[in-house]
Each structure stands twice: as structure tokens, then as C-alpha cells.
Amino acid sequence: MKLDKTKRGWWESAVFYQIYPKSFQDTDGDGVGDLKGILSRLDYLEKLGIDGIWLSPVCQSPQVDNGYDISDYQDIYPVFGTMEDMEELIRQAKMRGISIIMDLVLNHSSDQHPWFLEAKKGRENPYHDYYVWRDGTEDKMPNDMGSVFGGPAWTYVPELGQYYFHQFAPQQPDLNWDNPKLRQELYQMIRFWVDKGVGGFRLDVIDQIAKVPDEFITANGPRLHEFLEEMSRKAFCEEGIVTVGEAWSADVPRAQKFSSRDGKQLSMVFQFQHIGLDQQPGKAKWDTMPLYLPDLKKCMERWQLGLQEEGWNSLFLNNHDLPRIVSRWGNDGIYRVESAKMLATMLHGMQGTPYIYQGEELGMTNIRLELNQYRDLEIHNLYAERTAAGYTPQEVMESIYARGRDNARTPMQWTAGVNAGFTTGEPWLPVNDNHSFINAEAALADPDSVFHYYRRLIELRKTHEVFRKGKFVLLLPEDPNVFAYLRQTEEENLLVICNFSDKQQSLEEICVPENAKLLLGNYAEQSQALRPYEARMYLW
Ligand code: TEU
Secondary structure (H helix, E strand, C coil), X not given: CCCCCCCCCHHHHCCEEEECHHHCCCCCCCCCCCHXXXXXXXXXXXXXXXXXXXXXXXXXXXXXXXXXXXXXXXXXXXXXXXXXXXXXXXXXXXXXCCEEEEEECCCECCCCCHHHHHHCCCCCCCCHHHECEEECECCECCCCCECCCCCXXXXXXXXXXXXXXXXXXXXXXXXXXXXXXXXXXXXXXXXXXXXXXXXXXXXXXHHHCCCXXXXXXXXXXXXXXXXXXXXXXXXXXXXXXXXXXXXXXXXXXXXXXXXXXXXXXXXXEECCCXXXXXXXXXXXXXXXXXXXXXXXXXXXXXXXXXXXXXCCEEECCXXXXXXXXXXXXXXXXXXXXXXXXXXXXXHHCCCCEEEEECCHHHCCCCCCCCHHHCCCHHHHHHHHHHHHCCCCHHHXXXXXXXXXXXXXXXXXXXXXXXXXXXXXXXXXXXXXXXXXXXXXXXXXXXXXXHHHHHHHHHHHHHHCCHHHHCEEEEECCCCCCEEEEEEECCCCEEEXXXXXXXXXXXXXXXXXXXXXXXXXXXXXXXXXXXCCCCEEEEEX
């Protein structure tokens, strides 16, 4: 079903799919995915039924952080293809009812961006103030702020006697949003892409643009909402443009503001509170602990109720920065298929716009590699820092296996053949050996595959209004194994029941009315009790 995308709110019935272009499909044998590769897989995506592709960055970049370091916002990274390829992709996707949602990295640029090359030339240079500088000396930094990827957030430029600020790698200098000229340039650039026909934007670390390093403020700086309103007015001025901001710091009140119904800022944000629940409190993401299911239920409930009337949720368990969910909260052994479907059921029954990350619809899993096979700079920084701090190499590797970003970035598994059909060359990151049985070709041929299950979930969202509008009611909040909830409108009731454990669970405490119809489930035969990782969706 194709949605009318000229009106605000079309995304409330939509499902989006994230593509990490480097790992999706290679067509020229250089081992790196490309735009022509995405073009060649549009039929596959159309079959799945998605309405939009969030495309991770494809702009010109030295690729220090896989394209999240942009050196030209209005040109394409040549390894991915040309501007003509991009235009063709936008056009062909549109013909299939699929919008392209560009990834906008507005918090920082690459240190190879002409603005930064100019900025470094002198304090009087007109571009100097496009970045965030503070005076200092070689041995005295402005303060002791650290960067997300490890090491200090300041890098010294001796010729200027100044430090520039970077929340991420030194090759990703932060842009100075306090400078109105910089903001105008960014808005103009956004208009360039709107004119090319893209359907919307995903905004990288958007809560961090209004930083005030002197006060140690990174997220939610005092001018953040002012900047967002201005950008929305001046750059996203078409009604049908969808915007989703990445906001690690967002809590419910903040997200209500970001995604307020008046449409003054963003359509929705990615919030990460559920993502941190299996992390030891107060520690880093590498310091893991098991998920306690009641925590997840309470968290999801808070977001479902919090944005029900005031705002809009995004729904996701995976992206290019997160480990594979089936390896994380499911079971990537004998119950891989069941648990992948169960996790999808839990998420897709909720209110919001679901995002599927490439390969999630196949139940792709994490990978374990040798240290030197990993490509992510964060992994290598972590290894160096933690071994220096006294962790054993084995301990650090375990953290990397559990949380490393390359888990999500291994090439898409298309076939059981050489390199999973991803490339005829040497893949830039190893292909997971399990492509022999986890691959799109096999999934398409098997009516019970994870793929077809996702396809049905997407279809259901389009068929029943209760998915978009239904009020959320959490059931059994304290049950450590079963996640169950209702969605209700005047006309329809949806009941979602998910067993998060590999043991049988009783269904006695949940009342399933006699007139309820089983819409979808991940086991073929009927049974009284819930089987391992069983999921059911009832409608009446
Ligand atoms: O990520 C923002 C971010 O802070 C995290 O996702 C981060 O990568 C992770 O938590 C580190 O532990 C965005 C992009 O999604 C990511 O790929 C980029 O590397 C980052 O911004 C910088 O642009």
C-alpha cells in the first residue's frame, strides 16, 4: 500500500528500513557496497513492504568514521557512486513508494571539509568561526572534556595557539551553531537535497549541536530548541518532509518537545533509554549485565504513554551502532528464528514508526573476529585504553563481542554463496560464516522465515488502525519472562504476548477473549502454554 506523502503525519503509518551503504550490496567488486547495489535490491525492499530508506551517509568523506565525517555535503563519495546514481536511486525508489531519508551530520564535519581547512588558516579567516575554538597552550587544554570515541575532546593547532573542540574523533571537528552564517549554509545545503526529491532526514546527534564546552554542556544546550525551530522553518519547510533526530540524552519530556504535534521541530526522535538497560548503571556501554525484563517493560510503557498524545515515537532495537538484537535479547542458537520474530512482534505492536536495520529481517547475528579484523575506530581505541588500564585482553574482547559496532556492520547476507553474494571482491569487513543458512535467498523461499514474518507485521500495520492509534496498556508488569500488552481503540483491541525466555511459560494470567482472532504467531500449532520465545498477536 502506498502512502500519500504530501501530508504531514504520513510516517505514522510507515515502516522505515536503514541501509548502511558500505555493507549492503557491492556491484563493482571493490568489496564496498554502493548506490547501484541499493538500486539492484529495491525489488527486495518493495517485497518487504517498507515506505522509506534511512540511508546512512553517502556524501563525500575521508571515511574515518564510515561517512559520519563529511567533507562535501553536496557530493557523493565516489566509492559509492555518482550524483547521477543518487538521483536514479531517489527516482526509482519513489516509483516503488519508497522515500529516501538522508543522514544529515550537522554537529560536525570532516577535518578535510574546505570550511575547516580555511578555518585553520588563521583567526581572522571568515571560516574560523564555523568551528569551536578556545585558546590554550600545547600543555594546557581549555578543560578536561573527553570525546565519545576516547581521548580528549580538544585538539591543538600550534600555528593558532588554539584548540578546536570535537565530541567525536579529532577528524570530526564540531561545527559552531552559534554562528548564524554557518546555520544558513547548512539550511541551504538541506534545501539542495529537498530539491533533489528526498523524503526526509535522519539527524545525527542532533541533541548535541548546541554545545557549550566552557560549561561542560554537550547535549541539550540552551539554544537547542531555538536552532531546531529555525531549521524546521527554513530548511524542512515542506509539509511531507519527515525528520528523525538521534538524541541519546532524550527523556520523555524532552522528546515531547522535539516531536511536538505542532510540527515545529522534528517528526520524532530516536531515544535510547531502552538500549541502556543491560548496561551496568553509571558505567560504559562495554560494561554489560543481563536484561531484567520488567525494566524493559516499564521503560517502553513510559515512552508509549508519554508520547501517546504529545509527540510521536520511533521504534527500534537495532542500528549501525548497536549489536544485533537476536544475539543481545534473543537467542542466536537454536531459537534464533523464534526469538527474532518474538522481538519483532514486541516492537511492531507498539505505537510509533518502526525502523528495521538491514539484516534484522533475516535474523542476522553478532560476529566474533580477531582484533585486527575489526574496522571500527571505536573498537581499536577501546582496546588500547582498556588494556592500558589493566583489563585483560580477553575481557576487552568479550566487551567487543557483546557491544562492538562492527557486529552490525558485517556485510548483508544475500545468498549462501561466496561472500554471501555481497561482493565478488574482498569484503571490507568479513562476512559472517553463518550466511550458509542465514541469507535472503533462503528467507524469501521459506514462507516461515523471519523475512516473511516482518513482511506480515508491516502489512498488519497498514491494515489495522489500532497499530497507529490504539492506547497502550501494559499487562503483568512484574513478570520476569512474559511481555504482554494491549492496544485499544473504540473499535479494535490488539493483544500482544511475548515470551522472552527459552522455557515454557503459563498463559493463565492473561485473558484472551473467545472472539479474539490470532493475527500472527511464531509457532504453527496451537498450544495452551507459551513455548520458548513464543509470540502471539490477537485482535478482536
Ligand atoms: O552516533 C552517536 C553516538 O554517540 C553513538 O552512537 C556512538 O557511536 C556510540 O554510542 C559510541 O559508543 C552517531 C552515529 O550514529 C555514529 O555512527 C557516529 O559515529 C557518530 O554519531 C558520530 O557522527
